[in-house]
Amino acid sequence: xxxxxxxxxxxxxxxxxxxxxxxxxxxxxxxxxxxxxxxxxxxxxxxxxxxxxxxxxxxxxxxxxxxxxxxxxxxxxxxxxxxxxxxxxxxxxxxxxxxxxxxxxxxxxxxxxxxxxxxxxxxxxxxxxxxxxxxxxxxxxxxxxxxxxxxxxxxxxxxxxxxxxxxxxxxxxxxxxxxxxxxxxxxxxxxxxxxxxxxxxxxxxxxxxxxxxxxxxxxxxxxxxxxxxxxxxxxxxxxxxxxxxxxxxxxxxxxxxxxxxxxxxxxxxxxxxxxxxxxxxxxxxxxxxxxxxxxxxxxxxxxxxxxxxxxxxxxxxxxxxxxxxxxxxxxxxxxxxxxxxxxxxxxxxxxxxxxxxxxxxxxxxxxxxxxxxxxxxxxxxxxxxxxxxxxxxxxxxxxxxxxxxxxxxxxxxxxxxxxxxxxxxxxxxxxxxxxxxxxxxxxxxxxxxxxxxxxxxxxxxxxxxxxxxxxxxxxxxxxxxxxxxxxxxxxxxxxxxxxxxxxxxxxxxxxxxxxxxxxxxxxxxxxxxxxxxxxxxxxxxxxxxxxxxxxxxxxxxxxxxxxxxxxxxxxxxxxxxxxxxxxxxxxxxxxxxxxxxxxxxxxxxxxxxxxxxxxxxxxxxxxxxxxxxxxxxxxxxxxxx
Numbered sequence: 107x108x109x110x111x112x113x114x115x116x117x118x119x120x121x122x123x124x125x126x127x128x129x130x131x132x133x134x135x136x137x138x139x140x141x142x143x144x145x146x147x148x149x150x151x152x153x154x155x156x157x158x159x160x161x162x163x164x165x166x167x168x169x170x171x172x173x174x175x176x177x178x179x180x181x182x183x184x185x186x187x188x189x190x191x192x193x194x195x196x197x198x199x200x201x202x203x204x205x206x207x208x209x210x211x212x213x214x215x216x217x218x219x220x221x222x223x224x225x226x227x228x229x230x231x232x233x234x235x236x237x238x239x240x241x242x243x244x245x246x247x248x249x250x251x252x253x254x255x256x257x258x259x260x261x262x263x264x265x266x267x268x269x270x271x272x273x274x275x276x277x278x279x280x281x282x283x284x285x286x287x288x289x290x291x292x293x294x295x296x297x298x299x300x301x302x303x304x305x306x307x308x309x310x311x312x313x314x315x316x317x318x319x320x321x322x323x324x325x326x327x328x329x330x331x332x333x334x335x336x337x338x339x340x341x342x343x344x345x346x347x348x349x350x351x352x353x354x355x356x357x358x359x360x361x362x363x364x365x366x367x368x369x370x371x372x373x374x375x376x377x378x379x380x381x382x383x384x385x386x387x388x389x390x391x392x393x394x395x396x397x398x399x400x401x402x403x404x405x406x407x408x409x410x411x412x413x414x415x416x417x418x419x420x421x422x423x424x425x426x427x428x429x430x431x432x433x434x435x436x437x438x439x440x441x442x443x444x445x446x447x448x449x450x451x452x453x454x455x456x457x458x459x460x461x462x463x464x465x466x467x468x469x470x471x472x473x474x475x476x477x478x479x480x481x482x483x484x485x486x487x488x489x490x491x492x493x494x495x496x497x498x499x500x501x502x503x504x505x506x507x508x509x510x511x512x513x514x515x516x517x518x519x520x521x522x523x524x525x526x527x528x529x530x531x532x533x534x535x536x537x538x539x540x541x542x543x544x545x546x547x548x549x550x551x552x553x554x555x556x557x558x559x560x561x562x563x564x565x566x567x568x569x570x571x572x573x574x575x576x577x578x579x580x581x582x583x584x585x586x587x588x589x590x591x592x593x594x595x596x597x598x599x600x601x602x603x604x605x606x607x608x609x610x611x612x613x614x615x616x617x618x619x620x621x622x623x624x625x626x627x628x629x630x631x632x633x634x635x636x637x638x639x640x641x642x643x644x645x646x647x648x649x650x651x652x653x654x655x656x657x658x659x660x661x662x663x664x665x666x667x668x669x670x671x672x673x674x675x676x677x678x679x680x681x682x683x684x685x686x687x688x689x690x691x692x693x694x695x696x697x698x699x700x701x702x703x704x705x706x707x708x709x710x711x712x713x714x715x716x717x718x719x720x721x722x723x724x725x726x727x728x729x730x731x732x733x734x735x736x737x738x739x740x741x742x743x744x745x746x747x
Contacts, residue, residue: 121456130312162237168206171292250277448541
């Protein structure tokens with residue numbers, strides 16, 4: 107039972123795709139794409155962008171690759187004038203003179219190599235696809251060697267498509283030995299190139315850990331909750347238009363002032379008060395799309411027109427939806443925004459992944475035009491910008507014809523606020539802001555519709571969400587007795603390099619005490635494990651100070667909640683030069699406080715019996731100790747929380 111555009115537009119498969127993007131993964135659709143992705147990402151996973159140059163010794167395959175690039179949203183690189191001049195000099199007069207670069211079917215290996223190198227040297231090119239087709243003139247093995255020689259001298263990714271079977275078998279073998287991904291068709295090769303860009307983009311999404319909004323205009327979350335509680339207490343699952351506008355106002359989203367008229371005379375009085383012209387819309391909980399029942403009148407500019415519009419709306423709605431309960435007519439000032447673009451921003455709820463944010467075309471054509479994008483909350487400004495850019499409607503936000511560009515920052519602010527609503531209001535099941543009008547001056551929510559439902563009580567904040575917001579509230583500041591300022595905060599993915607340097611700088615003894623072994627360097631997999639995790643089930647707090655404008659890690663304490671959800675296992679380590687200065691004690695105190703808030707009952711750990719300093723700290727923190735039954739050199743420590 108979907109009662110908003112957002113609920114109709116987004117399905118569970120879309121939520122799954124959004125979850126994969128935020129997890130940093132690449133989604134594929136076919137077995138061919140699966141092997142293409144594995145083959146390519148095992149060699150190339152980083153590049154500057156998605157601008158592709160195509161070099162082919164056959165015109166048709168080059169055009170086929172270009173068509174596939176458009177389908178996969180891969181940008182065909184615009185070659186610079188310098189590159190074009192080089193190609194004009196080196197290639198036959200009848201070459202394609204554009205990207206794809208057709209070097210002609212009589213191209214010798216030297217010509218192919220020169221064209222490929224010219225494209226890769228171009229600053230507008232991020233990677234290249236070399237398409238090799240069997241010709242009577244050139245030997246395929248020689249063309250493959252030309253591609254290999256150019257590719258091995260470049261940092262930019264080079265992919266190849268060898269068309270044919272027996273005639274290109276040796277060429278494929280040579281490309282494989284040179285570690286150059288190669289494919290049997292141009293289309294699959296372009297797909298493979300797109301997977302590099304998808305992976306790179308999604309890895310950036312993975313690193314984003316939005317926390318609560320840090321804004322001077324804090325949302326009135328308590329007020330918003332009271333509005334929802336009132337509706338639920340009255341047995342209603344939908345908020346009225348007035349309640350929806352009030353809820354948006356609680357989250358500082360600009361809305362159009364709205365007043366309900368209950369008869370024609372009251373409509374006239376309201377119109378005179380807010381000023382003509384006005385917009386008049388049927389106000390009924392039973393009508394989802396007002397325009398479908400002729401329930402909207404715009405630009406009403408006179409007193410007589412107000413009375414007539416009131417009666418006409420009631421008459422038309424009674425004919426088209428006779429069973430609808432009409433509570434009145436919503437009166438709004440007619441705000442002229444000739445450069446405004448009508449957009450939709452919404453929330454829907456997936457039963458697996460929780461709230462999903464939607465952004466796309468709005469107004470009456472929302473379901474006809476489509477073209478929306480979606481993501482999982484919470485989001486930050488980077489993710490808001492990415493959500494906008496990923497939607498086809500983003501092209502309408504730029505200057506075109508006589509319209510200036512919209513105010514992107516204001517639009518991003520609305521997306522951030524809607525994300526905050528999804529995080530803080532677990533009762534919110536569906537929501538539409540449609541249309542949200544945006545222009546060069548800002549944004550304005552014209553209409554909103556919201557569906558709410560009761561939720562089971564939970565002591566876990568954000569239990570309704572798939573992605574736990576970054577716990578900004580755990581950030582604190584502390585000053586050592588010697589005046590050194592220390593920041594204590596949860597670990598973030600971008601701390602990976604600092605974490606690696608921290609472990610690398612530990613003494614052999616400290617490293618042995620922490621890892622119970624001779625580990626010297628964290629592997630890439632361990633770095634991911636120590637810096638990217640779900641804050642709901644585990645936590646790492648690091649202590650750092652700023653030295654010469656660079657963050658220096660002093661220590662880190664972490665816990666992992668055990669499957670029974672009542673106990674957690676902890677670890678803590680402090681850099682040698684910062685030991686015996688209270689850093690470990692401060693980290694453990696903060697970690698214990700957080701575990702208590704999570705309502706955990708016990709904190710467990712293992713400490714080497716030779717680690718006297720750690721055992722002394724455990725005792726001062728109230729841990730009970732006993733010798734391990736499996737290893738007498740280890741002390742098992744437990745704190746009742």
